[in-house]
Amino acid sequence: MKISPETVYISDYNYELPSANIAEVPLLNRDDSKLLIYEKGKIIDSVFHQLPSYIEPGSTLILNNTRVIEARLLFQKDTGATIELFCLEPYELSIEQAMQQHEKIIWKCLIGGASKWKPGQLLTKPIGENSGYILTARYIEKREDYFLIEFSWNNAAASFVEVLHETGAIPLPPYIKRKAEKLDWERYQTVFSEQEGSVAAPTAALHFTQNTFQQLKERNVAYDYITLHVGAGTFKPVKSATIAGHSMHAEPFSVKKQVIEELIKAAKIIATGTTSLRTLESLYWISLKLKLSPNAELMLDQWEAYAIDEQLPNIPAKESFEYLLQWMNEHAVTELHCRTSLIIIPGYQFKVAHGLITNFHQPHSTLLLLIAAFIGDNWKKVYSHALQNNYRFLSYGDSSLLWR
Structure with a gap:
């Protein structure tokens, strides 16, 4: 061949x-x-x-x-700027291990609005409505094709896949020019x-x-x-x-x-x-x-x-x-x-x-x-x-x- x-x-x-x-x-x-x-x-x-x-x-x-996991996460800074994180794959863990991780994990991500977010800074968003639990994202460093982001959450009972279900969105392909809707969660x-x-x-x-x-x-x-x-x-x-x-x-x-x-x-x-x-x-x-x-x-x-x-x-x-x-x-x-x-x-x-x-x-x-x-x-x-x-x-x- x-x-x-x-x-x-x-x-x-x-x-x-x-x-x-x-x-x-x-x-x-x-x-x-x-x-x-x-x-x-x-x-x-x-x-x-x-x-x-x-x-x-x-x-x-x-x-x-x-x-498909809910790999698109939107965070809002205190300034009002929106930072979009797209989870590519886990860092140094298999997908199966990462999905079942509790409390903390590092992922390779793409960042929309990266210029507005500096290494070391923390972004937070609630997990679900009125739960009192918070998902935190920490910018670790930029690599050639991706960023290293540490996610942590204050609900020890929740796995990372459960956190994504509550906080993320289905990542539709880039050529579909609309936001993911409820229909997409199924279809x-x-x-x-x-x-x-x-x-x-x-x-x-x-x-x-x-x-x-x-x-x-x-x-x-x-x-x-x-x-x-x-x-x-x-x-x-x-x-x-x-x-x-x-x-x-x-x-x-x-x-x-x-x-x-x-x-x-x-x-x-x-x-x-x-x-x-x-x-x-x-x-x-x-x-x-x-x-x-x-x-x-x-x-x-x-x-x-x-x-x-x-x-x-x-x-x-x-x-x-x-x-x-x-x-x-x-x-x-x-x-x-x-x-x-x-x-x-x-x-x-x-x-x-x-x-x-x-x-x-x-x-x-x-x-x-x-x-x-x-x-x-x-x-x-x-x-x-x-x-x-x-x-x-x-x-x-x-x-x-x-x-x-």
């Missing part, structure tokens, strides 16, 4: 996205979204509640059960969201309803869950001329042993969303990394997969996952906890997923590069068709089922 990132120009992955095509609000019913099916150059227009009829019995869907979560820790939703799965899952069961299509906590880096623009100059964000993910057993048995694997796809492909490469070095760190760097492929080329996914299962048994591991910075660009050879359920992505984005890698240059045909037929784009937009 030889690729040349310095020849992948981001300007080639552009299209005109009218603001009228960006979905600002969700549809009344999740599964009323349009569904574009693409296979071997052909396009079919459908509706999302028809999705199960396009998936062969014996296939397995993989979904991301992460849950910017999947119906099966469970593991708290994302600052952006795995939006491909927002269309799923309990009816969808019932139809999948009746059609003998299996489904299971991985967890990848989506970071703000998913919205990070590519500023370099070629993808070689872009630094890909890292995200934590976890996969249970039973999921790997399911992947080994599956006739076809369909990833629900780019986060699930990235997890599945990362899992494949981490398995081969362990095959090369059984004590290797469970982390995949941005270009590491491409190097591993040169050492262990053309390994089938089933063989990779069988080795991973063996490694887990030998190490008495029932759930893998990993991190990935994998970047998928045109020229990448997919190892696991045969199909991808996904929304329509921004121009000049790493997500659009992933789509181009998955279906080739026909991404232009797909996106042009979607625009001409008034599909709704981005997080609250319509869906597609793409076959590799």
Whole structure:
């Protein structure tokens, strides 16, 4: 799998996205979204509640059960100035540990209005109404891409995730030009969201309803869950001329042993969303990394997969996952906890997923590069068709089922 990132120009992955095509609000019913099916150059227009009829019995869907946290916090200074803190990820703790922390924790944050807030200064806001409890934020220091902020609260019984529920707001994507409303607390979560820790939703799965899952069961299509906590880096623009100059964000993910057993048995694997796809492909490469070095760190760097492929080329996914299962048994591991910075660009050879359920992505984005890698240059045909037929784009937009 030889690729040349310095020849992948981001300007080639552009299209005109009218603001009228960006979905600002969700549809009344999740599964009323349009569904574009693409296979071997052909396009079919459908509706999302028809999705199960396009998936062969014996296939397995993989979904991301992460849950969006109320990561946006607004504080007001004595002067009246508003300081907005956006919690990116915990400092020196896992997401799971951080969510259950009590009394004090340090987070990496972005700050809106940072020039009005000096290191060492404290900001406070009440936790809930008339509770008497206070959340305090202390500015520790500025780092290259984020600020270190210490949060503390005077309710020893409350975990940090409970504090966020009371004081924070759902962080809608930057291209949605409105404040989060009560509706978003429900609709910017999947119906099966469970593991708290994302600052952006795995939006491909927002269309799923309990009816969808019932139809999948009746059609003998299996489904299971991985967890990848989506970071703000998913919205990070590519500023370099070629993808070689872009630094890909890292995200934590976890996969249970039973999921790997399911992947080994599956006739076809369909990833629900780019986060699930990235997890599945990362899992494949981490398995081969362990095959090369059984004590290797469970982390995949941005270009590491491409190097591993040169050492262990053309390994089938089933063989990779069988080795991973063996490694887990030998190490008495029932759930893998990993991190990935994998970047998928045109020229990448997919190892696991045969199909991808996904929304329509921004121009000049790493997500659009992933789509181009998955279906080739026909991404232009797909996106042009979607625009001409008034599909709704981005997080609250319509869906597609793409076959590799």
